[in-house]
Amino acid sequence: xxxxxxxxxxxxxxxxxxxxxxxxxxxxxxxxxxxxxxxxxxxxxxxxxxxxxxxxxxxxxxxxxxxxxxxxxxxxxxxxxxxxxxxxxxxxxxxxxxxxxxxxxxxxxxxxxxxxxxxxxxxxxxxxxxxxxxxxxxxxxxxxxxxxxxxxxxxxxxxxxxxxxxxxxxxxxxxxxxxxxxxxxxxxxxxxxxxxxxxxxxxxxxxxxxxx
Amino acid sequence: xxxxxxxxxxxxxxxxxxxxxxxxxxxxxxxxxxxxxxxxxxxxxxxxxxxxxxxxxxxxxxxxxxxxxxxxxxxxxxxxxxxxxxxxxxxxxxxxxxxxxxxxxxxxxxxxxxxxxxxxxxxxxxxxxxxxxxxxxxxxxxxxxxxxxxxxxxxxxxxxxxxxxxxxxxxxxxxxxxxxxxxxxxxxxxxxxxxxxxxxxxxxxxxxxxxx
DNA sequence: CGTGCTCCATACGGTATCGTATGGAAAGGA
DNA sequence: TCCTTTCCATACGATACCGTATGGAGCACG
Numbered sequence: 001x002x003x004x005x006x007x008x009x010x011x012x013x014x015x016x017x018x019x020x021x022x023x024x025x026x027x028x029x030x031x032x033x034x035x036x037x038x039x040x041x042x043x044x045x046x047x048x049x050x051x052x053x054x055x056x057x058x059x060x061x062x063x064x065x066x067x068x069x070x071x072x073x074x075x076x077x078x079x080x081x082x083x084x085x086x087x088x089x090x091x092x093x094x095x096x097x098x099x100x101x102x103x104x105x106x107x108x109x110x111x112x113x114x115x116x117x118x119x120x121x122x123x124x125x126x127x128x129x130x131x132x133x134x135x136x137x138x139x140x141x142x143x144x145x146x147x148x149x150x151x152x153x154x155x156x157x158x159x160x161x162x163x164x165x166x167x168x169x170x171x172x173x174x175x176x177x178x179x180x181x182x183x184x185x186x187x188x189x190x191x192x193x194x195x196x197x198x199x200x201x202x203x204x205x206x207x208x209x210x211x212x
Numbered sequence: 213x214x215x216x217x218x219x220x221x222x223x224x225x226x227x228x229x230x231x232x233x234x235x236x237x238x239x240x241x242x243x244x245x246x247x248x249x250x251x252x253x254x255x256x257x258x259x260x261x262x263x264x265x266x267x268x269x270x271x272x273x274x275x276x277x278x279x280x281x282x283x284x285x286x287x288x289x290x291x292x293x294x295x296x297x298x299x300x301x302x303x304x305x306x307x308x309x310x311x312x313x314x315x316x317x318x319x320x321x322x323x324x325x326x327x328x329x330x331x332x333x334x335x336x337x338x339x340x341x342x343x344x345x346x347x348x349x350x351x352x353x354x355x356x357x358x359x360x361x362x363x364x365x366x367x368x369x370x371x372x373x374x375x376x377x378x379x380x381x382x383x384x385x386x387x388x389x390x391x392x393x394x395x396x397x398x399x400x401x402x403x404x405x406x407x408x409x410x411x412x413x414x415x416x417x418x419x420x421x422x423x424x
Numbered sequence: 425c426g427t428g429c430t431c432c433a434t435a436c437g438g439t440a441t442c443g444t445a446t447g448g449a450a451a452g453g454a
Numbered sequence: 455t456c457c458t459t460t461c462c463a464t465a466c467g468a469t470a471c472c473g474t475a476t477g478g479a480g481c482a483c484g
Contacts, residue, residue: 132388165381172377
């Protein structure tokens with residue numbers, strides 16, 4: 001929460017802003033207000049400067065959006081690689097960890113940013129491309145963990161897709177239950193997604209205990 | 213696609229608008245532009261009238277939003293009951309049907325409206341309440357189908373949650389694959405969600421063949 | 425014909441925002 | 455000291471929107 005310019009600090013000793021300060025503030029803003037709420041003058045008020053500063057660092061609004069998107073893209077790619085780097089033999093554990101850190105209850109702000117950007121992607125093809133790239137990388141990372149558990153390529157792909165879709169879908173839901181009850185529910189579902197699944201047209205057993 | 217006022221029709225023989233015409237147009241608009249794009253004068257242009265008409269039918273912008281939300285709520289509740297009314301013995305089939313009709317590939321516009329409203333719910337508690345109600349009803353409907361298949365209450369709840377979260381999560385994703393490949397993937401996942409799942413800490417068999 | 429009701433057009437004041445133009449303060453080098 | 459560069463403030467025109475005020479066309483009805 002270290003804002004670059006403290007309101008209590010006299011203007012004489014303000015830190016000069018740079019592009020990244022604007023981008024950080026923009027990320028904060030879309031988390032609460034959505035992409036439509038990303039206004040230059042609103043941002044400027046938050047940073048305790050005027051538009052003049054913005055138009056020195058950026059060409060226009062679109063330019064900030066592009067920088068914001070690129071910043072998000074890089075951060076997400078770095079993060080998913082970090083979160084899925086598993087020690088050999090602990091892949092199942094790592095999968096459950098991924099579900100946990102990406103779930104809304106532990107990462108509310110991150111989810112809000114995700115939702116804002118994905119809503120943005122619904123009506124901007126350039127954004128949709130970036131989102132598609134991030135999705136592909138995340139899916140590949142999750143898939144690799146399932147592959148390490150001994151699943152076939154097709155199974156691993158499907159399992160990773162289910163995991164990924166579930167996590168985001170759950171964050172979209174507005175559940176009315178006791179927090180404790182929700183946690184039990186989520187633990188159970190996470191067990192299904194990461195654990196053994198019986199093929200529907202097939203004998204049980206062969207593909208079962210692959211994860212321990 | 214039956215717009216109330218055809219642009220080619222002379223103004224002398226226009227059909228008078230009513231609230232529902234405005235609400236329908238509003239739904240169309242948020243599907244493409246999001247909640248932030250729901251502007252009175254934009255709507256008026258689409259309906260070939262001016263603001264004067266709007267403010268005769270509605271008190272203000274908020275009033276339209278509330279009517280819109282109520283319209284969405286009623287429609288969704290009616291629809292989920294319709295989609296989950298299964299003949300005895302065909303519950304599993306009905307569950308796969310539900311996944312199909314709510315998936316983005318067959319219901320693009322509906323998904324866009326859902327996303328727009330859920331994004332809206334992130335920053336409006338009244339909207340969040342309505343969304344929570346719709347979610348609860350949909351979950352209950354899906355849960356009932358699982359219960360009819362012989363699952364325990366807790367299992368049915370978890371399975372319904374997984375189904376529901378998956379469907380919406382998948383609609384948020386931007387997948388870069390061949391359509392045919394995606395369909396195979398989705399069929400496989402739908403089979404897992406609606407079909408047998410092995411409990412991770414339990415013998416296989418007892419809860420297995422419940423659906424066929 | 426006159427009256428009232430329904431539905432919409434027009435005009436207005438007010439706010440928020442975009443992007444531009446331009447001036448100015450601070451700091452560092454020549 | 456003077457000049458340049460960096461960073462920001464201020465002022466401006468233009469647009470889009472909100473909500474209100476008010477007039478007016480058309481139709482029903484006595």
